[in-house]
Amino acid sequence: MSDYFGKMMRGFPEWLPGAKRQERRILDTIAGIYESYGYTPIETAAVEKVKSLATTGDVSKEIFGIHRLAAEEGEQKKAEFGLHFDLTLPFARYTAENAGKLQFPFKRYQIQKVWRGERPQQGRYREFYQSDIDIVGDGALPAHFEAEVVEVVYSIFKELNVGDFTVRINNRKLLEGYYRGLGIEDMGQTLIAIDKIDKEGRERVIEMLLENGLSQEQAEGCVDLAAKKFTISEGLKFIGELEATNEILEQAKVELTEIFNNLSHLPEGSVIFDLSIARGLDYYTGSVYECTLKGLEHCGSVCSGGRYDNLAGKFTKRSLPGVGLSIGVTRLLYLLFENDRLPILAPTPTQAVVMLFDESQRPRANEVASELRKAGINTEVTHQVRKFPKQIQHAEKRGARFIIIPEEDGSCSMKDLQTGEQESLSIGKVVSILSE
Amino acid sequence: MSDYFGKMMRGFPEWLPGAKRQERRILDTIAGIYESYGYTPIETAAVEKVKSLATTGDVSKEIFGIHRLAAEEGEQKKAEFGLHFDLTLPFARYTAENAGKLQFPFKRYQIQKVWRGERPQQGRYREFYQSDIDIVGDGALPAHFEAEVVEVVYSIFKELNVGDFTVRINNRKLLEGYYRGLGIEDMGQTLIAIDKIDKEGRERVIEMLLENGLSQEQAEGCVDLAAKKFTISEGLKFIGELEATNEILEQAKVELTEIFNNLSHLPEGSVIFDLSIARGLDYYTGSVYECTLKGLEHCGSVCSGGRYDNLAGKFTKRSLPGVGLSIGVTRLLYLLFENDRLPILAPTPTQAVVMLFDESQRPRANEVASELRKAGINTEVTHQVRKFPKQIQHAEKRGARFIIIPEEDGSCSMKDLQTGEQESLSIGKVVSILSE
Numbered sequence: 001m002s003d004y005f006g007k008m009m010r011g012f013p014e015w016l017p018g019a020k021r022q023e024r025r026i027l028d029t030i031a032g033i034y035e036s037y038g039y040t041p042i043e044t045a046a047v048e049k050v051k052s053l054a055t056t057g058d059v060s061k062e063i064f065g066i067h068r069l070a071a072e073e074g075e076q077k078k079a080e081f082g083l084h085f086d087l088t089l090p091f092a093r094y095t096a097e098n099a100g101k102l103q104f105p106f107k108r109y110q111i112q113k114v115w116r117g118e119r120p121q122q123g124r125y126r127e128f129y130q131s132d133i134d135i136v137g138d139g140a141l142p143a144h145f146e147a148e149v150v151e152v153v154y155s156i157f158k159e160l161n162v163g164d165f166t167v168r169i170n171n172r173k174l175l176e177g178y179y180r181g182l183g184i185e186d187m188g189q190t191l192i193a194i195d196k197i198d199k200e201g202r203e204r205v206i207e208m209l210l211e212n213g214l215s216q217e218q219a220e221g222c223v224d225l226a227a228k229k230f231t232i233s234e235g236l237k238f239i240g241e242l243e244a245t246n247e248i249l250e251q252a253k254v255e256l257t258e259i260f261n262n263l264s265h266l267p268e269g270s271v272i273f274d275l276s277i278a279r280g281l282d283y284y285t286g287s288v289y290e291c292t293l294k295g296l297e298h299c300g301s302v303c304s305g306g307r308y309d310n311l312a313g314k315f316t317k318r319s320l321p322g323v324g325l326s327i328g329v330t331r332l333l334y335l336l337f338e339n340d341r342l343p344i345l346a347p348t349p350t351q352a353v354v355m356l357f358d359e360s361q362r363p364r365a366n367e368v369a370s371e372l373r374k375a376g377i378n379t380e381v382t383h384q385v386r387k388f389p390k391q392i393q394h395a396e397k398r399g400a401r402f403i404i405i406p407e408e409d410g411s412c413s414m415k416d417l418q419t420g421e422q423e424s425l426s427i428g429k430v431v432s433i434l435s436e
Numbered sequence: 437m438s439d440y441f442g443k444m445m446r447g448f449p450e451w452l453p454g455a456k457r458q459e460r461r462i463l464d465t466i467a468g469i470y471e472s473y474g475y476t477p478i479e480t481a482a483v484e485k486v487k488s489l490a491t492t493g494d495v496s497k498e499i500f501g502i503h504r505l506a507a508e509e510g511e512q513k514k515a516e517f518g519l520h521f522d523l524t525l526p527f528a529r530y531t532a533e534n535a536g537k538l539q540f541p542f543k544r545y546q547i548q549k550v551w552r553g554e555r556p557q558q559g560r561y562r563e564f565y566q567s568d569i570d571i572v573g574d575g576a577l578p579a580h581f582e583a584e585v586v587e588v589v590y591s592i593f594k595e596l597n598v599g600d601f602t603v604r605i606n607n608r609k610l611l612e613g614y615y616r617g618l619g620i621e622d623m624g625q626t627l628i629a630i631d632k633i634d635k636e637g638r639e640r641v642i643e644m645l646l647e648n649g650l651s652q653e654q655a656e657g658c659v660d661l662a663a664k665k666f667t668i669s670e671g672l673k674f675i676g677e678l679e680a681t682n683e684i685l686e687q688a689k690v691e692l693t694e695i696f697n698n699l700s701h702l703p704e705g706s707v708i709f710d711l712s713i714a715r716g717l718d719y720y721t722g723s724v725y726e727c728t729l730k731g732l733e734h735c736g737s738v739c740s741g742g743r744y745d746n747l748a749g750k751f752t753k754r755s756l757p758g759v760g761l762s763i764g765v766t767r768l769l770y771l772l773f774e775n776d777r778l779p780i781l782a783p784t785p786t787q788a789v790v791m792l793f794d795e796s797q798r799p800r801a802n803e804v805a806s807e808l809r810k811a812g813i814n815t816e817v818t819h820q821v822r823k824f825p826k827q828i829q830h831a832e833k834r835g836a837r838f839i840i841i842p843e844e845d846g847s848c849s850m851k852d853l854q855t856g857e858q859e860s861l862s863i864g865k866v867v868s869i870l871s872e
Contacts, residue, residue, distance in 0.1 A: 014478070039784075065505045362697070
């Protein structure tokens with residue numbers, strides 16, 4: 001049995017305490033990085049109107065509708081609300097509805113559960129955390145924000161300290177302009193084929209492109225471009241030398257130059273300009289990104305995003321271009337735990353345990369615990385009077401490092417379970433040592 | 437229109453960014469206090485099996501069932517899962533299922549949304565945050581934990597700094613023992629009547645008790661007891677002098693003495709021993725608590741809880757006695773905002789804005805921003821080159837206090853928007869000033 005998951009209702013994962021503590025740490029770290037760039041938190045309802053969630057005429061299989069159980073036998077059978085399956089649509093609706101009260105460019109982050117009514121399978125869940133940022137402009141959004149989002153991805157995975165990772169960026173306009181230059185007209189099919197190059201390999205993708213009606217020369221041009229990978233400074237050089245044979249390519253050159261210039265302060269090699277990244281979702285209109293964990297590339301990207309020109313067309317006539325990224329945190333944690341790249345934490349946040357050998361000492365122990373808590377030290381008082389070794393064992397199981405024993409003379413004995421050292425100190429001294 | 441709520445889907449509230457930032461602060465503060473006492477976080481799925489949620493034979497009106505929209509036209513009409521309506525039932529299920537992997541006494545906190553399918557009304561929502569703690573013992577749970585929970589309530593409201601509040605404690609065993617001493621047998625009806633004394637007044641409650649078949653003397657004895665209010669040291673004295681005419685009263689005396697002794701380190705008057713508190717929920721078997729905001733008593737309690745002897749009888753034969761409390765955070769925030777007891781924060785977490793007057797300076801501005809972020813200062817780079825006053829205005833709107841302008845010589849101008857002071861400094865000096 002897993003030591004991070006509790007017993008699971010089909011597809012609805014729950015962490016055991018030590019894993020949940022690690023998730024909290026990861027989510028706090030991510031939120032801290034978002035805030036350091038000025039992104040503001042929002043939280044939308046768990047539900048959206050079904051008519052907004054369902055993109056086409058028929059409802060998607062992935063949506064969980066909700067209904068009052070009491071209503072089942074009459075009232076209204078058709079669900080008005082469903083659980084959101086991502087945070088992009090709720091963000092679009094929120095931004096459109098509250099636009100008059102928001103500051104543009106609106107930089108928001110959103111860390112919430114999302115739900116998908118799929119059949120549960122290994123590493124895919126019906127409920128999981130997403131952690132998103134988006135920047136949305138009112139009418140326009142400068143390309144330098146596309147650089148910022150990539151920088152945020154890089155900063156997060158560096159800060160999380162979960163082993164090597166690769167942040168890759170590409171640009172849909174560049175691909176489109178280049179393909180046009182080759183005389184290709186069917187962009188959609190070509191991008192879909194190129195997106196499979198990592199999985200299917202060069203030869204298979206050429207076959208697919210030929211099947212789509214491209215000439216041998218066109219197909220080879222596409223896969224040759226997709227084979228290119230650069231650091232940012234190499235990318236700037238490549239872009240500078242690229243001949244702009246059409247307007248869209250010209251535009252791509254201008255934007256990518258701005259984006260790369262705004263990534264020049266990152267260490268060389270932090271971000272890879274990888275011309276094979278296409279991303280399937282057809283609402284991306286400029287940069288696209290993804291991040292993979294080194295050694296776990298076969299598990300797919302753990303973070304992805306891109307630029308889109310119209311976020312909230314479903315909800316408003318206002319033009320709201322944006323750029324964003326999404327991290328699937330539950331799956332990321334599962335991968336990290338499963339591959340021993342992240343430890344499971346102690347089962348409690350307790351740092352110190354105040355011991356006692358007679359119930360009558362408990363009020364005094366409470367006072368000592370209060371002092372420690374005021375100094376920021378997570379402290380429990382032993383729950384039950386038992387022999388010293390039993391109490392030590394209990395404290396160790398809870399993950400506490402320090403044992404404090406109030407003495408009759410008002411001082412305390414402090415034992416460090418990590419070093420085994422023990423000394424007799426004033427309570428003030430204990431507080432000042434542990435505060436460090 | 438409200439300046440804290442966004443446009444609301446019926447009964448599903450969403451905060452505007454400044455209010456959401458305050459909610460995050462409040463939730464973090466509460467979690468911090470919980471952890472300082474060694475409570476560990478858990479998070480359960482949003483759903484439970486409907487057969488667990490529905491307490492009686494028929495399904496409750498309050499439950500939202502979920503179903504795959506695609507399944508509506510065939511498969512399975514009856515909902516297997518529903519959204520949880522509190523955090524107690526999910527906690528009981530989680531504890532029963534994972535008992536073999538948990539540390540007892542299990543002290544957990546849980547901060548999650550809950551959902552209720554009620555008709556939405558002012559201050560009542562279909563989706564809201566609850567923030568719970570519980571301590572559960574394996575087979576037994578000492579009474580001193582009942583004191584700890586009260587201390588946690590006191591610590592939270594003190595730390596939140598949202599005006600005066602009252603924490604009140606009572607004990608169901610004491611009431612039951614006392615009523616038995618008066619020869620009363622119908623405990624349930626008597627407790628329900630006494631619980632209404634704040635709202636209905638002494639005379640009306642006496643009438644109700646008489647209607648329930650009590651004698652005038654019995655009824656007066658009950659309301660006289662309910663009129664008593666003590667500080668903890670007064671309470672200890674009262675309990676000490678109380679004649680134990682039966683076994684349950686004797687037990688109440690022992691437990692309350694232990695509880696009050698373990699509250700003796702709090703400032704006198706922090707907690708009121710109020711003999712009118714009964715709490716309707718019949719699963720409480722010992723202490724009961726509530727906390728009200730001074731001046732907003734008519735809004736009811738913002739936090740409540742108590743001791744119960746069998747948490748998870750629905751899920752396991754194991755005896756899991758516990759004690760806990762719950763804070764309805766969404767409603768608490770609404771009350772605090774609405775009554776001007778808590779400010780709405782700035783719409784972004786941005787503390788400093790790095791300005792520029794030519795796009796070519798952006799890469800240098802990014803570097804400066806990176807330095808500031810590494811020092812823990814939330815920093816944005818101006819999104820657009822505009823005249824100085826425009827940029828200042830934009831920074832002010834976002835709630836930033838400091839403006840940083842990188843100079844050609846490598847130094848920076850720093851302007852404090854609060855004091856109006858402006859000076860030219862090295863970037864190192866800027867970082868060290870702002871870090872404070």
